[in-house]
Amino acid sequence: MSLKFAVLAALHEQPATGYDLTRNFRTRMANVWNASHQQIYRELSKMTEEGLLEVEDVPQDSRPDRKLYRLSDAGIADLANWLTESQGRPPTRDPLLVKLFGGDLVDPESLMAEITRQRQNWRQELDRYRDIEAEYFSAPEQVPFRFRLQHLALRKGIRSMESNLAWADEVVAVLNHEIKSRS
Amino acid sequence: MSLKFAVLAALHEQPATGYDLTRNFRTRMANVWNASHQQIYRELSKMTEEGLLEVEDVPQDSRPDRKLYRLSDAGIADLANWLTESQGRPPTRDPLLVKLFGGDLVDPESLMAEITRQRQNWRQELDRYRDIEAEYFSAPEQVPFRFRLQHLALRKGIRSMESNLAWADEVVAVLNHEIKSRS
DNA sequence: TCGCGCATGTAAGTTGTTACATGATTTA
DNA sequence: TAAATCATGTAACAACTTACATGCGCGA
Numbered sequence: 001m002s003l004k005f006a007v008l009a010a011l012h013e014q015p016a017t018g019y020d021l022t023r024n025f026r027t028r029m030a031n032v033w034n035a036s037h038q039q040i041y042r043e044l045s046k047m048t049e050e051g052l053l054e055v056e057d058v059p060q061d062s063r064p065d066r067k068l069y070r071l072s073d074a075g076i077a078d079l080a081n082w083l084t085e086s087q088g089r090p091p092t093r094d095p096l097l098v099k100l101f102g103g104d105l106v107d108p109e110s111l112m113a114e115i116t117r118q119r120q121n122w123r124q125e126l127d128r129y130r131d132i133e134a135e136y137f138s139a140p141e142q143v144p145f146r147f148r149l150q151h152l153a154l155r156k157g158i159r160s161m162e163s164n165l166a167w168a169d170e171v172v173a174v175l176n177h178e179i180k181s182r183s
Numbered sequence: 184m185s186l187k188f189a190v191l192a193a194l195h196e197q198p199a200t201g202y203d204l205t206r207n208f209r210t211r212m213a214n215v216w217n218a219s220h221q222q223i224y225r226e227l228s229k230m231t232e233e234g235l236l237e238v239e240d241v242p243q244d245s246r247p248d249r250k251l252y253r254l255s256d257a258g259i260a261d262l263a264n265w266l267t268e269s270q271g272r273p274p275t276r277d278p279l280l281v282k283l284f285g286g287d288l289v290d291p292e293s294l295m296a297e298i299t300r301q302r303q304n305w306r307q308e309l310d311r312y313r314d315i316e317a318e319y320f321s322a323p324e325q326v327p328f329r330f331r332l333q334h335l336a337l338r339k340g341i342r343s344m345e346s347n348l349a350w351a352d353e354v355v356a357v358l359n360h361e362i363k364s365r366s
Numbered sequence: 367t368c369g370c371g372c373a374t375g376t377a378a379g380t381t382g383t384t385a386c387a388t389g390a391t392t393t394a
Numbered sequence: 395t396a397a398a399t400c401a402t403g404t405a406a407c408a409a410c411t412t413a414c415a416t417g418c419g420c421g422a
Contacts, residue, residue, distance in 0.1 A: 001383090002278050003409075009284035019373050033281060034274035039410065041375060062418050064373045080288045086297055087278040089304060091217035091382090095185050095270040097339060098216060100332040101192040105263045108328075114269055121272060145361055146287040149294075152357060153280040156350050163346040167339050174335060178328055184411090186381075202401050222382060224403060245390050247401045274410090 015070035031157030198253035214340030
C-alpha cells in the first residue's frame with residue numbers, strides 16, 4: 001500500500017521519470033524505501049490512471065522518450081492526507097538473524113565468513129551515506145526545513161549502519177571465543 | 184523464499200505447532216522474522232507435503248487437536264544447506280521516513296505527534312527485549328553456543344531500538360527548533 | 367567488442383495482508 | 395459478561411521478485 005506514498009513523496013520533491021525514481025530508491029533513498037524498476041513502472045501507470053500523477057512526454061533522439069511524472073492536485077491531497085495518518089512499524093525479516101537460530105548446524109567459521117561479508121557491506125553503505133551527508137547537508141542550520149527533514153531520514157540510515165557495525169564486532173568476539181575453545 | 188527457513192530454524196530449536204510459531208514470531212523472535220498465522224499455517228502444510236516436516240497429532244479435549252511439527256531429515260539437510268549460502272540484506276521500507284520526505288506538507292506538530300508515538304513504541308519494545316535478555320541470557324559465559332547465538336540475535340534488536348531512540352531525540356530537537364522559529 | 371548506463375516495459379510466479387470462519391476456556 | 399488466549403484454517407487480494415524483452419551510446 002505505501003509504495004504509492006513513497007512515489008508521491010519522491011515526486012513531491014521534484015518531478016521525475018521511472019528511471020530517475022528507480023535510481024533514487026537505490027541510492028539516495030536506500031534507507032527509506034526499496035523498489036525494483038518493474039514495480040515502479042507498474043505503479044506509475046496505475047497512479048496516472050487514478051489521476052494522482054500527470055505525465056509529460058520528453059522526446060529524445062535514439063533513446064526511448066522520457067516520461068516525466070509530477071504530482072497532480074489530487075496526488076498532493078492524497079499525500080497530505082496520508083501524512084496525517086499514524087503509521088505502524090515496518091515488519092522485520094532478517095535472514096542473517098534466522099541464520100543465528102540455526103547456526104549450530106554449521107561450523108563457526110562459516111558464520112564468521114558471513115558476518116564479515118555483511119560487515120563490509122554495512123561499512124560501504126555507511127560511507128555512502130556519509131558522503132551524501134557531506135555533499136548535501138554539511139550546513140544543517142542554513143538549510144530549509146524540507147531538507148532538514150530529508151537529512152533526518154539519512155541520519156537514521158547512518159545511525160542504523162553504525163549500530164550494525166558495533167553489533168558485528170560483538171558477534172565476531174563471540175565467534176572467535178568459540179573457535180578458540182573448539183581447537 | 185525465506186519464511187520457509189525461518190520456520191525450519193524455529194522448529195530446529197524445538198518442535199512446535201502453528202500456534203506456537205505464531206506466538207514466537209510475535210514475541211521472542213520479533214526482531215528476527217515477522218509472519219501472520221495465516222502465512223504460517225499455509226507454509227506448514229506446504230512444507231509437510233514437500234517432506235521437510237513431520238506432523239504429530241496431539242488430541243485435546245474441547246479444543247482443536249494440536250498439530251506438532253518437527254523437522255524431518257530432509258528438513259535438517261535443507262536448513263543446513265541454506266546456512267552455507269550467503270544472504271543479501273533485507274530491503275528497507277520505512278513509512279516513517281517516507282513521511283519525512285513529504286513532511287513539509289503538514290505542520291511540524293503533526294510530525295512531532297508521530298515521532299513521539301513511535302518513540303514510545305520503540306521504548307516498550309526495548310524493555311521487552313531487555314526482559315527477555317535478563318530472563319534467558321543473564322550468564323552468557325555459561326550458556327551453550329546455540330543459546331549464545333540466539334542471544335546475539337536479540338542483541339541486534341536491543342541495539343537497534345537504542346539506535347532508534349537516540350535518533351528520535353535528534354528528530355524531536357529539530358522539530359522543536361522549527362516549531363519555535365515559526366511562532 | 368564487451369559491459370555499463372540510459373530508458374522503457376510485460377508476464378509469471380511467490381510472498382504477504384486482510385477479511386472471514388469457528389468455538390471452548392481462562393481471566394479480569 | 396466481556397475480552398483475551400488457545401487452536402485451527404480458507405479465500406481473495408495486494409505487493410514483491412525474477413525472468414524476459416528491446417536498443418542506442420559511450421568508455422575501456
